[in-house]
Amino acid sequence: MSLPHAILTALLEKPSSGLELTRRFDRSIGYFWSATHQQIYRELGRLEHDGLIRALPTEQPARGQKKSYEVLPAGRAELARWTATSQDPKPMRDVLLLRLRAAAVVGTEGIETDLRHHLTLHRRQLAEYQEIENRDFGPGRDSAQDRLQHLVLRAGIDLETFWIQWLSHALEELGRLPAPE
Amino acid sequence: MSLPHAILTALLEKPSSGLELTRRFDRSIGYFWSATHQQIYRELGRLEHDGLIRALPTEQPARGQKKSYEVLPAGRAELARWTATSQDPKPMRDVLLLRLRAAAVVGTEGIETDLRHHLTLHRRQLAEYQEIENRDFGPGRDSAQDRLQHLVLRAGIDLETFWIQWLSHALEELGRLPAPE
DNA sequence: TCCGGTTGTGCAACTAGTTGCACAATGGTG
DNA sequence: CACCATTGTGCAACTAGTTGCACAACCGGA
Structure with a gap:
């Protein structure tokens, strides 16, 4: 809630x-x-x-x-x-990972296009975050409130970075895979 | 669905x-x-x-x-x-980040304990993933199916690693914050 | 033998999020 | 002035996930 x-x-x-x-x-x-x-x-x-x-x-x-x-x-x-109030973290739910696991069974058809698409979106999001960081969190902005908000933004930036790296890696792997029958 | x-x-x-x-x-x-x-x-x-x-x-x-x-x-x-079938990524939902942002307005009381708790859980999850990786994905296991499943596991491992780093950083920052009134 | 824990299946009610639509006010264009 | 897109508010129905509980079968020990 x-x-x-x-x-x-x-x-x-x-x-x-x-x-x-x-x-x-x-x-x-x-x-x-x-x-x-x-x-x-x-x-x-x-x-x-x-x-x-x-x-x-x-x-x-x-x-x-x-x-x-x-x-x-x-x-x-x-x-x-x-x-x-403390709250337990919700277990994550990621459709893309699920699809990849399904693809291991029924074939990778169509996945690559989608990985590229996600890559584009994550790059865009990262750019947006970085713009915000440059605009709103320059040096000198370090009140308690600023630091906390910056922390949250950092999480966003690092998460997007993670996804970009993982997706790039996944695309490499996929390209190296034996072509489906 | x-x-x-x-x-x-x-x-x-x-x-x-x-x-x-x-x-x-x-x-x-x-x-x-x-x-x-x-x-x-x-x-x-x-x-x-x-x-x-x-x-x-x-x-x-x-x-x-x-x-x-x-x-x-x-x-x-x-x-x-x-x-x-391609699917758009769902926007993420993270309560902890939301709480941190709320904490920037109403105070950080209680957050630190919870960050530590999350840190513990993520470390545990990472350990579990790494155990699976060692057990099931040693060298030689590189059929198409193995590679795809390994890719998914890698995402899990890297995500947990990200959270552990971010949480550690957040705890540092929080410790450095001026004590709440 | 009966009693309580574990295994296994399942229904019902509730909560949160999504989708589709309705409709009033405003402001610009022909 | 008539039309229509845009801004702004909101209801209703649906979908997916959560919580709480019921109950049968099986198995072990007192």
């Missing part, structure tokens, strides 16, 4: 409307916890209902009007509680 | 009963596609109903009796089709 906490974090960083949140999930939080706008609206409703956030008052609230939310004390408390 | 295909792969490697499958998911396939026994039984039912697998005939099939399944040609075909 992490989406509500992702939203609380985002709202604490900066009060936002549903759509703004959606955009921020596409850009930054979503790099490690993605969500669609439908999920976000639903969750905003729940959080408001539970008294963890509230809509900022506006002149004329109506459908199709922007509606911004801010976190209430109860919301901050809940986030702090959740953050401090 | 990958669980059925994980099961088909496992059954092609070796026909099994529900419980045997469960065990194998705990040991090997589950390293990158985990599933509970309940999921597995449900899915076996569906696959049988759809004509992709069938129960091996036994003397006295009854509740509480082992029931083994094997893959039918239609099942193999479906697995081959799925394996060859």
